[in-house]
Amino acid sequence: MISLKNISKKFSTKQGTIVAVEEVNLDIKKGEIFGIIGYSGAGKSTLIRLLNGLEKPTSGEIIVNNEDITKINEVKLRQVRQKVSMIFQHFNLLWSRTVEENIAFPLEIAGIPPAQRSQRVKELIDLVGLEGRGHYYPSQLSGGQKQRVGIARALANRPEVLLCDEATSALDPETTDSILDLLVSINAKLGLTIVLITHEMQVIQKICGRVAVMEKGHVVEEGNVLDVFQNPQQTITKRFVSQVSDSNKALQTIQQLKELYPNGKLIKLVFVGEQAVQPILSRLIKQFDLEVNIVQGNISHTQTGAFGTLILQLEGEALLIDDAIRYIHEQKVNTEVINND
Ligand SMILES: Nc1ncnc2c1ncn2[C@@H]1O[C@H](COP(=O)(O)OP(=O)(O)OP(=O)(O)O)[C@@H](O)[C@H]1O
Numbered sequence: 001m002i003s004l005k006n007i008s009k010k011f012s013t014k015q016g017t018i019v020a021v022e023e024v025n026l027d028i029k030k031g032e033i034f035g036i037i038g039y040s041g042a043g044k045s046t047l048i049r050l051l052n053g054l055e056k057p058t059s060g061e062i063i064v065n066n067e068d069i070t071k072i073n074e075v076k077l078r079q080v081r082q083k084v085s086m087i088f089q090h091f092n093l094l095w096s097r098t099v100e101e102n103i104a105f106p107l108e109i110a111g112i113p114p115a116q117r118s119q120r121v122k123e124l125i126d127l128v129g130l131e132g133r134g135h136y137y138p139s140q141l142s143g144g145q146k147q148r149v150g151i152a153r154a155l156a157n158r159p160e161v162l163l164c165d166e167a168t169s170a171l172d173p174e175t176t177d178s179i180l181d182l183l184v185s186i187n188a189k190l191g192l193t194i195v196l197i198t199h200e201m202q203v204i205q206k207i208c209g210r211v212a213v214m215e216k217g218h219v220v221e222e223g224n225v226l227d228v229f230q231n232p233q234q235t236i237t238k239r240f241v242s243q244v245s246d247s248n249k250a251l252q253t254i255q256q257l258k259e260l261y262p263n264g265k266l267i268k269l270v271f272v273g274e275q276a277v278q279p280i281l282s283r284l285i286k287q288f289d290l291e292v293n294i295v296q297g298n299i300s301h302t303q304t305g306a307f308g309t310l311i312l313q314l315e316g317e318a319l320l321i322d323d324a325i326r327y328i329h330e331q332k333v334n335t336e337v338i339n340n341d
Pocket residue numbers: 011012013018019020038039040041042043044045046047
């Protein structure tokens with residue numbers, strides 16, 4: 001659907017050349033929800049503006065629906081832009097227009113006749129859950145409702161791709177959840193491809209199938225969200241993952257756990273979605289003459305599956321404990337001994 005090939009974007013400023021995006025390669029598939037995460041200045045906004053042709057790359061190719069949008073003329077680019085729509089952190093609504101008039105705006109520009117326009121506006125209001133609010137002005141709406149107007153307006157001309165630029169960053173956690181749910185349902189209902197940029201890992205965890213991590217203009221890590229969560233490779237990715245997993249809290253707790261459970265060995269099991277932990281536990285208890293205590297556990301859910309950790313205390317003969325750990329290893333559950341002393 002969208003391919004970025006060796007994309008670089010440099011800005012010439014009085015202070016010199018700024019490399020905003022460098023040698024980025026990405027493939028975004030039709031119908032997926034793809035997240036791009038990075039801290040401020042990583043190059044996310046530039047990248048998303050490249051995707052809808054608002055910026056031209058310094059080098060590289062951007063293929064949208066088999067067409068290199070860096071090489072087409074303005075008329076064709078405008079047609080492609082109709083297929084690639086966008087929503088924004090601060091909604092970018094027209095404040096002097098009502099909800100209906102905001103949503104109708106792109107339809108007016110596209111020359112849709114009034115009767116068809118109002119029919120489409122009604123459909124969109126229903127789709128985003130703003131029934132009864134059509135005559136309100138943006139100032140009379142909550143942040144979440146404003147973003148619903150933004151989404152309805154972005155969908156008016158039936159785009160194939162929706163770009164979301166920090167679309168939930170100005171919203172409280174509960175409203176963020178409801179907007180993310182709406183994006184998931186639109187993605188499923190309309191088969192729309194969604195590309196979002198964010199600095200919040202919760203957003204990636206909740207709705208994305210795949211993620212790219214950006215740092216200093218580069219994509220430093222990319223993959224299936226579940227894989228990235230389970231096994232982050234880069235320091236920056238680990239930092240993002242720790243925003244949502246309990247690992248930071250767990251690290252602190254581990255110190256406390258060591259004090260609370262000084263005997264035997266504490267081991268941490270990392271398991272993935274379908275992996276059955278329960279049979280492993282019951283076999284462990286039956287097969288080994290050990291005290292097995294569950295000390296702590298947590299589970300995280302992503303669009304592509306769940307993963308979690310379980311901390312056990314094994315008490316008994318040292319040799320038996322080693323055998324038990326070997327047994328767990330053999331079950332292909334990632335195991336780490338926390339207190340090896
Ligand atoms: N039009 C421009 N002219 C000059 N420099 C720019 C321009 N746009 C972006 N930059 C620079 O490119 C780098 C990447 O910026 P970009 O806005 O893409 O990052 P970001 O990850 O989206 O961060 P933020 O979330 O803060 O917007 C920054 O150093 C920024 O100052």
